[in-house]
Amino acid sequence: xxxxxxxxxxxxxxxxxxxxxxxxxxxxxxxxxxxHVSIVGRSGSGKSTLLNxxxxxxxxxxxxxxxxxxxxxxxxxxxxDRLRGDNVGFVFQQFNLLPGRTALDNVMMPLGHxxxxxxxxxxxxxxxxxxxxxxxxxxxxVADRLSGGEQQRVAIARALVRKPVLILADEPTGALDIDxxxxxxxxxxxxxxxxxxxxxxxxxxxxxAARARRHYRLDGGVLAPADLxxxxxxxxxxxxxxxxxxxxxx
Amino acid sequence: xxxLLGALADAWAEIRVHKLRVLLSLxxxxxxxxxxxxxxxxxxxxxxxQTEQSDRWGGRAATLVIGxxxxxxxxxxxxxxxxxxxxxxxxxxxxxxxxxxxxxxxxVQLPDGVVEVNARLLDPGYSQIHREKLLDGRxxxxxxxxxxxxxxxxxxxxxxxxxxxxxxxxxxxxLRGQAGGTYQVIGxxxxxxxxxxxxxxxxxxxxxxxxxxxxxxxxxxxxxxxVGPDEVDAIAPVLAMDLRAGLPAGQxxxxxxxxxxxxxxxxxxxxxxxxxxxxxxAVILGxxxxxxxxxxxxxxxxxxxxxxVRRAFGATSGRVFVSVLLESLVATTVAGxxxxxxxxxxxxxxxxxxxxxSGMQDxxxxxxxxxxxxxxxxxxxxAIAGFxxxxxxxxxxxxxxxxx
Numbered sequence: 001x002x003x004x005x006x007x008x009x010x011x012x013x014x015x016x017x018x019x020x021x022x023x024x025x026x027x028x029x030x031x032x033x034x035x036h037v038s039i040v041g042r043s044g045s046g047k048s049t050l051l052n053x054x055x056x057x058x059x060x061x062x063x064x065x066x067x068x069x070x071x072x073x074x075x076x077x078x079x080x081d082r083l084r085g086d087n088v089g090f091v092f093q094q095f096n097l098l099p100g101r102t103a104l105d106n107v108m109m110p111l112g113h114x115x116x117x118x119x120x121x122x123x124x125x126x127x128x129x130x131x132x133x134x135x136x137x138x139x140x141x142v143a144d145r146l147s148g149g150e151q152q153r154v155a156i157a158r159a160l161v162r163k164p165v166l167i168l169a170d171e172p173t174g175a176l177d178i179d180x181x182x183x184x185x186x187x188x189x190x191x192x193x194x195x196x197x198x199x200x201x202x203x204x205x206x207x208x209a210a211r212a213r214r215h216y217r218l219d220g221g222v223l224a225p226a227d228l229x230x231x232x233x234x235x236x237x238x239x240x241x242x243x244x245x246x247x248x249x250x
Numbered sequence: 251x252x253x254l255l256g257a258l259a260d261a262w263a264e265i266r267v268h269k270l271r272v273l274l275s276l277x278x279x280x281x282x283x284x285x286x287x288x289x290x291x292x293x294x295x296x297x298x299x300q301t302e303q304s305d306r307w308g309g310r311a312a313t314l315v316i317g318x319x320x321x322x323x324x325x326x327x328x329x330x331x332x333x334x335x336x337x338x339x340x341x342x343x344x345x346x347x348x349x350x351x352x353x354x355x356x357x358v359q360l361p362d363g364v365v366e367v368n369a370r371l372l373d374p375g376y377s378q379i380h381r382e383k384l385l386d387g388r389x390x391x392x393x394x395x396x397x398x399x400x401x402x403x404x405x406x407x408x409x410x411x412x413x414x415x416x417x418x419x420x421x422x423x424x425l426r427g428q429a430g431g432t433y434q435v436i437g438x439x440x441x442x443x444x445x446x447x448x449x450x451x452x453x454x455x456x457x458x459x460x461x462x463x464x465x466x467x468x469x470x471x472x473x474x475x476x477v478g479p480d481e482v483d484a485i486a487p488v489l490a491m492d493l494r495a496g497l498p499a500g501q502x503x504x505x506x507x508x509x510x511x512x513x514x515x516x517x518x519x520x521x522x523x524x525x526x527x528x529x530x531x532a533v534i535l536g537x538x539x540x541x542x543x544x545x546x547x548x549x550x551x552x553x554x555x556x557x558x559v560r561r562a563f564g565a566t567s568g569r570v571f572v573s574v575l576l577e578s579l580v581a582t583t584v585a586g587x588x589x590x591x592x593x594x595x596x597x598x599x600x601x602x603x604x605x606x607x608s609g610m611q612d613x614x615x616x617x618x619x620x621x622x623x624x625x626x627x628x629x630x631x632x633a634i635a636g637f638x639x640x641x642x643x644x645x646x647x648x649x650x651x652x653x654x
Binding site for chain 1: 252253255256259260263267268555556558559560561562563564565566567568569648649652
């Protein structure tokens, strides 16, 4: 079942000199339930813009974005916000945790926008999710005072706490060292697999991208399937890539 | 329901996290709400104080004053009219009546010689009608008329001249002239303000008349009746008709109200006082609100990313607007309640109101109107101070905020 579908999506912005900058050109992409997709590309290639459109945070200049078969453009703002809150979880490169709040407060935040039992039981659900990401002993710690890896784990817990069907990770290891990044990605993969959520990861790290089942490259605003083996061969940082299955088991 | 509760929880969390900023920004609000509450409360106390002051001069609402005079200016036969008034009083079943004669001068023996002092001849009911308050002692009662040493109430200034002998030692005062004799001092009227040096003696009307056949020339009694404010309009004309019925030719009776409530300017003066002081408090409150708006706007600039993140996780623009509005609303309401609580605590203490309204007899309880006004003002200020930052938050674009 297709969760989110992009059809001939373009995105351009008007610059100060009245010229138009084309960021995305004719992108078509379908992400299904439980899918793991990676998109690699150089800085400035439009990866984040694509992720924002996938997450319904941004609207394309042309083309259509559909979520579970419903065209997003036709939805009213409030409904779109609720749809996003119910179905999409974001993991940002810079974590974007709420400053001054505890880990628990941060993970509770999305549940505060939910309804019913999710809202009323938000403290317990958030606590359980922090336990799940290995931070059960840090729930009352102010998020700013956690290490980078711990902050990203809080961000992952926050992204997953409403059990979204789509997880969008924008350079999730960009601010972490290699080892911490690997453990964070392993956790993200594991939890996404567990909850059968689709995971779209945007990265410029080939090792991170290699964890996905489908790989794309965004270059000059054009999205094309990527051959990671060739990319690894070309990379001076080439190294054996552990298979996702093995990584999940560890 | 969950939306509003969630917004409230967000607002409270924001206040809790930024305690210091919120605390500093709200000191001004708390102070100005306290000022507004205090002004309204003082206005109520002032109203009571002025009422009591007015009662001392003109009697409580509603006091009817009955005067009798001969058209040719000759003295009235007081005893005859006394009987007429007493009969009318019994028919109407008035509970509080009094005769009062002023304008008398009596010679009093002081340590430094005999001095002419002002005197008033009163019935016991006068002190209740006029809410007279004593520094010490009591007012005469009906039974005192038979006393061999009739009781008198003197002013504090006269008490000082007599050596300020404590009432427990049963001081006396010696009057000379027709009413001469020894009188027992049973009460002291306090000074009515700084520099009040009036020497005056108040004695029972009947006690005086038992010694002196007639009132001195120029002194004539007035008759006072205290009736309910709701009944006065009905009673006054009937009483006047009753008293006029069968009057000797050439004699006239006037019945009029003397209390403050009938004075047209009394209520206006108090309203003006409240309006002016209230306007000052409102200006203070406005300045506090402005500073709060300023702080909230600066804080909002620092919270753009946070708002973006919240929007990314499902917060609608309406929810963000309400959260920011509630932050201000909750904070100013809490500040307002604190300000009101401080005013209540201060004004209910034993030293503020008695010191500011010296001589007030019936100190009213803390006026709920003042607390309500303060609370409403703090809520309005919170709504205004929260509205502008909430509009700014509403205009935050999620995509720009996350990139911020």
